[in-house]
Amino acid sequence: xxxxxxxxxxxxxxxxxxxxxxxxxxxxxxxxxxxxxxxxxxxxxxxxxxxxxxxxxxxxxxxxxxxxxxxxxxxxxxxxxxxxxxxxxxxxxxxxxxxxxxxxxxxxxxxxxxxxxxxxxxxxxxxxxxxxxxxxxxxxxxxxxxxxxxxxxxxxxxxxxxxxxxxxxxxxxxxxxxxxxxxxxxxxxxxxxxxxxxxxxxxxxxxxxxxxxxxxxxxxxxxxxxxxxxxxxxxxxxxxxxxxxxxxxxxxxxxxxxxxxxxxxxxxxxxxxxxxxxxxxxxxxxxxxxxxxxxxxxxxxxxxxxxxxxxxxxxxxxxxxxxxxxxxxxxxxxxxxxxxxxxxxx
Amino acid sequence: xxxxxxxxxxxxxxxxxxxxxxxxxxxxxxxxxxxxxxxxxxxxxxxxxxxxxxxxxxxxxxxxxxxxxxxxxxxxxxxxxxxxxxxxxxxxxxxxxxxxxxxxxxxxxxxxxxxxxxxxxxxxxxxxxxxxxxxxxxxxxxxxxxxxxxxxxxxxxxxxxxxxxxxxxxxxxxxxxxxxxxxxxxxxxxxxxxxxxxxxxxxxxxxxxxxxxxxxxxxxxxxxxxxxxxxxxxxxxxxxxxxxxxxxxxxxxxxxxxxxxxxxxxxxxxxxxxxxxxxxxxxxxxxxxxxxxxxxxxxxxxxxxxxxxxxxxxxxxxxxxxxxxxxxxxxxxxxxxxxxxxxxxx
DNA sequence: CTGTTAGCGCCTTCAC
DNA sequence: GTGAAGGCGCTAACAG
Numbered sequence: 001x002x003x004x005x006x007x008x009x010x011x012x013x014x015x016x017x018x019x020x021x022x023x024x025x026x027x028x029x030x031x032x033x034x035x036x037x038x039x040x041x042x043x044x045x046x047x048x049x050x051x052x053x054x055x056x057x058x059x060x061x062x063x064x065x066x067x068x069x070x071x072x073x074x075x076x077x078x079x080x081x082x083x084x085x086x087x088x089x090x091x092x093x094x095x096x097x098x099x100x101x102x103x104x105x106x107x108x109x110x111x112x113x114x115x116x117x118x119x120x121x122x123x124x125x126x127x128x129x130x131x132x133x134x135x136x137x138x139x140x141x142x143x144x145x146x147x148x149x150x151x152x153x154x155x156x157x158x159x160x161x162x163x164x165x166x167x168x169x170x171x172x173x174x175x176x177x178x179x180x181x182x183x184x185x186x187x188x189x190x191x192x193x194x195x196x197x198x199x200x201x202x203x204x205x206x207x208x209x210x211x212x213x214x215x216x217x218x219x220x221x222x223x224x225x226x227x228x229x230x231x232x233x234x235x236x237x238x239x240x241x242x243x244x245x246x247x248x249x250x251x252x253x254x255x256x257x258x259x260x261x262x263x264x265x266x267x268x269x270x271x272x273x274x275x276x277x278x279x280x281x282x283x284x285x286x287x288x289x290x291x292x293x294x295x296x297x298x299x300x301x302x303x304x305x306x307x308x309x310x311x312x313x314x315x316x317x318x319x320x321x322x323x324x325x326x327x328x329x330x331x332x333x334x335x336x337x338x339x340x341x342x343x344x345x346x
Numbered sequence: 347x348x349x350x351x352x353x354x355x356x357x358x359x360x361x362x363x364x365x366x367x368x369x370x371x372x373x374x375x376x377x378x379x380x381x382x383x384x385x386x387x388x389x390x391x392x393x394x395x396x397x398x399x400x401x402x403x404x405x406x407x408x409x410x411x412x413x414x415x416x417x418x419x420x421x422x423x424x425x426x427x428x429x430x431x432x433x434x435x436x437x438x439x440x441x442x443x444x445x446x447x448x449x450x451x452x453x454x455x456x457x458x459x460x461x462x463x464x465x466x467x468x469x470x471x472x473x474x475x476x477x478x479x480x481x482x483x484x485x486x487x488x489x490x491x492x493x494x495x496x497x498x499x500x501x502x503x504x505x506x507x508x509x510x511x512x513x514x515x516x517x518x519x520x521x522x523x524x525x526x527x528x529x530x531x532x533x534x535x536x537x538x539x540x541x542x543x544x545x546x547x548x549x550x551x552x553x554x555x556x557x558x559x560x561x562x563x564x565x566x567x568x569x570x571x572x573x574x575x576x577x578x579x580x581x582x583x584x585x586x587x588x589x590x591x592x593x594x595x596x597x598x599x600x601x602x603x604x605x606x607x608x609x610x611x612x613x614x615x616x617x618x619x620x621x622x623x624x625x626x627x628x629x630x631x632x633x634x635x636x637x638x639x640x641x642x643x644x645x646x647x648x649x650x651x652x653x654x655x656x657x658x659x660x661x662x663x664x665x666x667x668x669x670x671x672x673x674x675x676x677x678x679x680x681x682x683x684x685x686x687x688x689x690x691x692x
Numbered sequence: 693c694t695g696t697t698a699g700c701g702c703c704t705t706c707a708c
Numbered sequence: 709g710t711g712a713a714g715g716c717g718c719t720a721a722c723a724g
Contacts (some may be wrong), residue, residue: 004717006717006718014695016695018693018694021718022696029694030694047466047586049466049717050397050467051468052401052716055395055401055700055716057700061463070416070422070426071422071423071653076418076422077417083416083447084449099446101447103445112443116393117444120394120395121396122395122396148391152348156724215717235636238379264637268640290581306562351701352702360711362711362712363711364709367710368704375709379709394701400714400715401702402703402704403716404716448723555702591699
């Protein structure tokens, strides 16, 4: 059968409690005894039973990370950063915590389901990345779930979405509105007046805030809004939405997109239509994913410090960094002007 | 305090055993009773205690996924695919299994550490993605660890690395050698004779196999090997290695790289040196990541069916797809000829 | 510093 | 179809 802590205790001629203390290192144990125990562990190839200790100690070494899509670098970068900060000393027996990555696909039901699953695991913490779905019913359910998780002792950090009041969750929000605004201001500054917009899916905070920033900039400059098309945050959506935009507004001179991935699709559609970037049409993205500097022309975009934000979320989740005042912090984006935007042709 | 199964039982006026049976659905229970139990669960907002059931049942709902770097789409795509196949009916109480993603950073020690951690969690299965480190000591340790994991009932699937004999692990290996060979054959066919190679880190199966394929093609065509530089699988390495190559072999007409990400760095270095792609120098990648079709010129590369491979690994890990004969299957890559390669200038 | 004693919350034979 | 009882493997007070 599988070797247990009792077997180790027997071989080391100590009590099970002592073995437990050695393994968890949270208690003074004589050096000689520790040696003996460690040797026994080694001899027997003993591996602690995680569920058993989690049950007895009422905590676990699991940290949940909710993402829309782990294959998307936007989320992959944040997840990796969270992960890099949750290990190290501090946890039980070795201090290594494990990251449970949950792909929600952007569905609010799956989000809730995964939170329940993590609650079931008695996760030590949960980091929720990406924007939220804006729907009163779901928001209500979400708030309740977060509250219960928090009461059960799970620390919750939102990374890239607005706070959820009265839940105890810490929020690190990106300044999507400000970024969207600066992007469009940049275009207007170059002389563009007909600016198409490929937005993300509706009913999502990220989509709304970026779009609002865009509209703020237009309004302030007294420029009329051109066409806006919504779609998922993927390349294909950028491609199709751009074709649609070109159909509806043949005279546009610039396109702002929901994010860099969408921008890639937009560029492909423009080229296919025989339009040059940026000579005929300027294109702007959002996020500044790693590939964005390598496409030709390099993409003008808003850099979001995804790695830093994820790392910070991880540290806060582990209690290794103080919570921001008011349990909320806004992370700014940085406008990156590159080759994909230029003044419009006369 | 936290509500337990006993509380639910009391409220539904049944025994704890019955509640357990309803929740796990593995046992006949009268419809009326089930109703009552379910209502009580709802009323009390009861959430099963995962560690407790894992302890009692000696199994868990966790599936481990080892990756080098989750922020790299190569791994993100596979991890997402695995994840999409491990849910659904079959597990305990709801059937949802959780994916524990472990970033090894390519370190063999961390790989071993994570396997131990997953063993501790009594993971139902483990999928190990990416190439292996080729080092006798580590290989030995690895084989032992996999064997013990297997004996403890954890199913193991290797996705993208060669088999480890006598461990019971299933292997889905990519045909890196064949892909590398076809890529170089393509270049030779275009007329290239001075082909530089930016390889991945040494002592890794992926690196070695791709390089061997390259050399096989050279030898068969009677073409001398030009320079080869090793480095990590990242953009920066491609950039630096390419500068090094240009210094050592100014007359090269093509560069083959370890993967698409490295190819991006190579392209940047070439452009910086005032060289046009593909007019002055052809560039080829490997993997066919999503962005590779969007860079300009689009990258000639070898497409690996990452999503399909990951999904299959997930299904095999869950016992939902029969094991390949001989516990091993080779997955072919497909040569994608695009704009980044062309005949050399005369 | 170390041993003893109770559980942690659930599942699973075994009877009814 | 349902209840009763024991134990999964470990930890956390208490004593000493």
